Amino acid sequence: MNDIIKKIVNIATLKKEGHIPSSLSILDIIYVLYNKILDIDSIKENRIDRDRFILSKGHASLGLYVVLDHFKLLENDLDTFCDFDSELGGHPTDKIKNIESSTGSLGHGLPMAIGLALAYKIQNFKNKIYTLIGDGEANEGTIWESALLASHHNLNNLYCVIDFNHSTDRALKLGDLKNKFKAFEWDVIEIDGHNQKEIYKALTSTSDKPICVIANTIKGKGISIMENNPEWHHKFPSEEEFNQILNSL
């Protein structure tokens, strides 16, 4: 994982763009998704019934691009990140091959994932829909509207992972997220969001309800000066900090 982290930091430092701590917060989750969970053949073939992953917290796009690149699912050149004529922006778009949705404004990914999950039910498709939202994103009303919809329509082909790094606590605490989703009649699994075995187990579990995976994560995981330090949300390392980070990895 350290090579992937280095790549994220390197690109963000060079381009002075991207959200490093948010990308690192979700890194283990999306790594496991693309390494072991998603039906990659269905994605490569662009099948209509393919497994789908929507990164709802789009500002972690750099993490997604680097993981896609690692698994040879990205046709774009990572070095063009946020360049004028690049497709790889600070938020992902569905114009990029193997990226399902254009996200950035929070609270859009989960409703779309629910639409996809319902569409798969209607058409008897067997593949699964995965989405990843942030805990700050869970401030949005659409998350709770969608939580109602998913259980009402028995969307047990849907997995919603919550990147619970407590970044929202300074504004609006979510409280007992586990029981809140349970009250919305989801199956809830709470895990260490940096333990790949736990991530795998949660994302391969099955239920007759939609599954909410509360992933306890650390924003900036792996880089001590950034971990749980909100100052780094959209900040880039100086040369000295950059060298310090590389040495620590």
Added chain:
Amino acid sequence: MRKQFTSTLYDIMTVDKNTCLLLGDIGVFGFKKCFEEFPNRTYNIGILEQSMVGLAAGLSKANLIPIVHTIAPFIVERALEQIKIDFGYQKLNGNFVSIGNSYDYSGLGCTHHCPGDILLLSSIPGIQLISPGNGKEFDYLFKQTYNNNSPTYFRLSEYEHNLDLDINFGKANIIKKGSKALVICYGNMLDQVYKVVEDLDVTLLYYSTILPFDSDTLKKHFNDNIIICEPFYEGSTNYLINHSLKGMSYKLSNIGIPREFILNYGKKSQIDKLLELDINSIKDKIIKLI
């Protein structure tokens, strides 16, 4: 138009198995047959318009054809960002059918008014805006466009015009020709405007499709005195006219709904009078302008 909407939807859902109807807990009884015959494609989603539009985008991504329906302000104003990003930015196919345009629900007050729909939605690149003047026009235009790979908004009203026109998506109708002015009219407002200009020496163009805007017909029948009659906020379509006539010189006048909250209740006809959008007021305005 509402009755025609239910009938058109039943026809379409019968023949096109990819269509899905999503209701915002509005008009549910009218779609009884759809609920009975297409239970896995007809949903009363509930009163959560933003997520309903997002959900519709997910259906569209899986090649289904969503038709989203509720009262105009709740879909246009509450879910505007979802229409913009989920459908506009992602260039998805989908249909948004509103009911109760402008101040149709005059007795219900400002929360249920929506004269700003065309102004707001026309800011979304690639969206199609359709303002049918009656049920027949809706049926024709919906069947022409519901699956043409674009987000499309249909502006339905409780009020209709009675003219029997051969309309086409994206094309304006030349209702009459004259020399003193070019009158442009949208949707059901044709009812009043036609009666007003019937005996006046003006050209009358009728647009049931607002976007894509038919610039060609406008240019072909150009007059340097242009009067726009809009059953929505006045000036909502000025950009379309100005963009079409770039470099040309002309006088542009608007007869439409003023940009203020309508604080009165009563019948629609009473609000028409209040806003000087009744036949007599429209006539006075047009005569002064020509």
